[in-house]
Structure formats: structure tokens, C-alpha cells
Amino acid sequence: MKIVTGNFANVKKYREVGYCTVSIALSARYYSGERMPELAPKREWINEPEKIYTPLYISEILGKLNPLTIFNRLNALSNGKNVVLLCHEKEGDFCHRRIVAKWLEENLNIEVPELGKMKPKDLFASLV
Numbered sequence: 546m547k548i549v550t551g552n553f554a555n556v557k558k559y560r561e562v563g564y565c566t567v568s569i570a571l572s573a574r575y576y577s578g579e580r581m582p583e584l585a586p587k588r589e590w591i592n593e594p595e596k597i598y599t600p601l602y603i604s605e606i607l608g609k610l611n612p613l614t615i616f617n618r619l620n621a622l623s624n625g626k627n628v629v630l631l632c633h634e635k636e637g638d639f640c641h642r643r644i645v646a647k648w649l650e651e652n653l654n655i656e657v658p659e660l661g662k663m664k665p666k667d668l669f670a671s672l673v
């Protein structure tokens with residue numbers, strides 16, 4: 546299983562190439578799929594600047610989780626398929642999914658790239 550990040554706008558493309566989509570957002574009104582609410586930020590942080598938000602998210606959310614446990618849970622949710630961690634922000638915008646990606650990379654020695662607006666054929670190529 547490989548883990549990547551993306552946003553809800555591209556869910557259809559991700560699913561077309563066989564990814565398991567997993568929301569790590571606080572809410573996703575029209576999304577139907579797997580969710581990991583333990584990776585969602587707290588509502589009161591939403592409008593905080595990055596320099597305040599990031600340390601809060603790391604200490605209050607990630608600091609209470611085990612990266613290997615999260616990896617294993619993703620593997621179980623996806624039945625071993627590649628996973629896209631989803632939230633709302635556009636590629637390049639500050640987002641907690643990239644904080645999670647960096648945390649997984651640093652703790653598990655894996656690469657967790659952002660897929661953004663890649664075309665489905667490129668999505669597959671990026672993981673081989």
C-alpha cells in the first residue's frame with residue numbers, strides 16, 4: 546500500500562484508477578467513503594494562521610497518535626489498496642493533509658506525495 550494526498554475535487558479520478566479515498570477532514574458533506582476522524586483538525590483552529598495551526602495540530606492530534614497504528618489502520622480500511630488522504634484545500638494551499646504526510650514520512654521512512662490535479666494515467670505512474 547502506498548499513501549498519497551489529494552483533495553475532494555479529484556475523488557472521482559482517484560477512484561477511477563483504483564485508489565481507496567479516505568477523508569481526514571472535519572466534514573465532507575457530499576463525500577461517501579472511508580473516513581479517519583482521528584486525523585481531522587479541531588474546528589476552532591480552522592481560521593488560525595499556519596504558524597499557530599501547525600504546532601497545535603502536531604501536538605494535539607498527531608502527538609496523541611502512533612504513525613504505525615495509523616498506517617496499519619489505513620491498510621485495513623483500504624484492503625491493501627493505495628490510499629489517498631483527502632481534505633478540501635487545493636494543491637499548494639496550506640493544509641493539514643500535508644502535515645500528516647510529513648509526519649508519516651518522517652516516522653515511517655516512506656514517501657507521501659501530493660497528487661493534486663494529476664491525470665489518472667499519471668496517478669498510476671507516480672506510484673510505480
